[in-house]
Amino acid sequence: MTSISSDVIRGYNDTMILYLLLDGPSYGYEISKKIREISEEKYVIKETTLYSAFTRMEKNGYIQSFYQTAENGKRRTYYQITQEGITYYQQKYNEWDLTQEVVQHFMKKIL
Amino acid sequence: MEAIRNYLESMFANLPNTTEVQRAKSELGQMMEDKYQELIEEGKTDNEAVGIVISDFGNLDELADTLGIRGAMQAQPQIQARLLTGEEVKEYVSDDGRATFATSIGVMLCIFLPIPFIAAECVIEGLHTGERIPFALAITCFFVMLAAAIAIFVMNGIKMEKWKYLKRDAVCIDYATADYLQKVSDADRSGHAVLKVVGVLLCVFCFVPVAVIGSLTDNDVPAMIGAIILFLCVGIGVMMLVNAGAKEDAYKTLLRLNSPATVGGNYVRSQAEIRYTNPTVEKFMGVFNPTILCIYLCWSFLTFDWHITWIIWPIAAVVRYLINSTWGEKGGKF
Incomplete structure (x- = not known):
C-alpha cells in the first residue's frame, strides 16, 4: 500500500494549516482532525509536527495565537491567520500550482 | 489518560x-x-x-x-540518569522512616540519661536506704541506655549506607512516582502537624511540673520527681519532633532528585518552597530548628529560668520570618 512520504508532504504542512485557518480561528486538535478528515484518513499529521509548524509560523508572523475558554470550560490556545499569512498562503498556492504542473509532465502510469 | x-x-x-x-x-x-x-x-x-x-x-x-x-x-546520552523503580522508592521511604524512628528513640534515651541518677537520689532520700544499691542500679541503667542509644545510631548508619547512592549517583524519578510521593506526602501532612505541635508543647511546658511542685513544697523528693517528669517530657517531645519531620524528609529527598533545570524538576510543589540566595544562610536555615531547641534547652537547664526562656520561640519565629524575607525566594513553580 502506498503511504505518503513525510519528506514530500513536509513542505505543505504549513499550507494545509493556513488553508484551514482561512475559515476562522481554530485550535490544535481541531486542525489535526480536519486534516485527517479532508485527506480521507490518508494523512494523519503528528502532534509534534503540528506544534512545530505553529511555533514556526507564529515566529514568521503568519499566524497569531490567543487563549480562549471553550464551551466545555477548557482553556485552549487558538490560532488565527494574519494578513502576512494570507499573502504567504497565496504564494504557496501559486508555487504548488506551478510545481504540480511541472511535475505532472513527467508522470505516467506504467502498466 | x-x-x-x-x-x-x-x-x-x-x-x-x-x-x-x-x-x-x-x-x-x-x-x-x-x-x-x-x-x-x-x-x-x-x-x-x-x-x-x-x-x-x-x-x-x-x-x-x-x-x-x-x-x-x-x-542527553551523557547525562542519562538512572530511573529509580517504584519498589526502590517505597523501600527507601520505609527504610528511612524506620531509621528515623530508631534515631528518635536513641535521642530520647540520651535525654533520659540523667533520670536513673535522680531516681536513685529520690529512693535514697525518700526511703532512707543505703546509697550503694540505688547508685549501682542507676549506673547500670545509665550505661544500658547509653549503649542502646549508641547501638541504634551505629545500626542506622550501617542500614542507611546502601542508600548513599541517592545523593552520589545520577538518579531520577519518573512522573508517576513523583505523583505518588506527592499524594502520600499530602496525606501524611496533618498527622505530622499534630505530632509536631504536641512535641513542641511538651518541650515548652516541660518545666510546669517542676514549677508547680516547687511552689507547693520545699521537700526535695517531690521536686526531684518533677525533674524526672521534666526529662520524660523533653525526651518524648523531642522524639515526636524528630518523627514528625521523618517521612517528609524522605519524600523531599526523593522529589529533589530531578534537576530543577529540567522539566522533570517540576513534578513537585515542594520545589516551590523557600530557597535561599546565600549558601551560608541556606546551611544555617537547615539546622535552624534543632539549634533553637538546643539553645532553649541549654539556656533553660543552665539557668532554670523557665519562666522566661520560652521567649526564645516567638523570637525564633520572628528571626525566621526576617531571614526568609531577606534571603529567601520562592523556587520554581509548575
Whole structure:
C-alpha cells in the first residue's frame, strides 16, 4: 500500500494549516482532525509536527495565537491567520500550482 | 489518560525547564487529551485510544530547533540518569522512616540519661536506704541506655549506607512516582502537624511540673520527681519532633532528585518552597530548628529560668520570618 512520504508532504504542512485557518480561528486538535478528515484518513499529521509548524509560523508572523475558554470550560490556545499569512498562503498556492504542473509532465502510469 | 500523561512527562523529563518547553508540553498535552477523549467517545477502549494517541505523537526531534533545545537533546546520552523503580522508592521511604524512628528513640534515651541518677537520689532520700544499691542500679541503667542509644545510631548508619547512592549517583524519578510521593506526602501532612505541635508543647511546658511542685513544697523528693517528669517530657517531645519531620524528609529527598533545570524538576510543589540566595544562610536555615531547641534547652537547664526562656520561640519565629524575607525566594513553580 502506498503511504505518503513525510519528506514530500513536509513542505505543505504549513499550507494545509493556513488553508484551514482561512475559515476562522481554530485550535490544535481541531486542525489535526480536519486534516485527517479532508485527506480521507490518508494523512494523519503528528502532534509534534503540528506544534512545530505553529511555533514556526507564529515566529514568521503568519499566524497569531490567543487563549480562549471553550464551551466545555477548557482553556485552549487558538490560532488565527494574519494578513502576512494570507499573502504567504497565496504564494504557496501559486508555487504548488506551478510545481504540480511541472511535475505532472513527467508522470505516467506504467502498466 | 494517566498513561498518556506519564508518556508525555517522560518524553519531556530531561528537557530544559524553559517557558517554551513548558508551553510546548502543555499544548501537546492538550492535543493528546482532545484526541484521547474523542477516541473514547467513538467507542475505542482505553488501551486502543492510548495506543493511537501515542503512535500519532511524533518525534520530539522535530521540536528541537523551534524550542532551541537541539543542544540539550544531543547531550542527553551523557547525562542519562538512572530511573529509580517504584519498589526502590517505597523501600527507601520505609527504610528511612524506620531509621528515623530508631534515631528518635536513641535521642530520647540520651535525654533520659540523667533520670536513673535522680531516681536513685529520690529512693535514697525518700526511703532512707543505703546509697550503694540505688547508685549501682542507676549506673547500670545509665550505661544500658547509653549503649542502646549508641547501638541504634551505629545500626542506622550501617542500614542507611546502601542508600548513599541517592545523593552520589545520577538518579531520577519518573512522573508517576513523583505523583505518588506527592499524594502520600499530602496525606501524611496533618498527622505530622499534630505530632509536631504536641512535641513542641511538651518541650515548652516541660518545666510546669517542676514549677508547680516547687511552689507547693520545699521537700526535695517531690521536686526531684518533677525533674524526672521534666526529662520524660523533653525526651518524648523531642522524639515526636524528630518523627514528625521523618517521612517528609524522605519524600523531599526523593522529589529533589530531578534537576530543577529540567522539566522533570517540576513534578513537585515542594520545589516551590523557600530557597535561599546565600549558601551560608541556606546551611544555617537547615539546622535552624534543632539549634533553637538546643539553645532553649541549654539556656533553660543552665539557668532554670523557665519562666522566661520560652521567649526564645516567638523570637525564633520572628528571626525566621526576617531571614526568609531577606534571603529567601520562592523556587520554581509548575
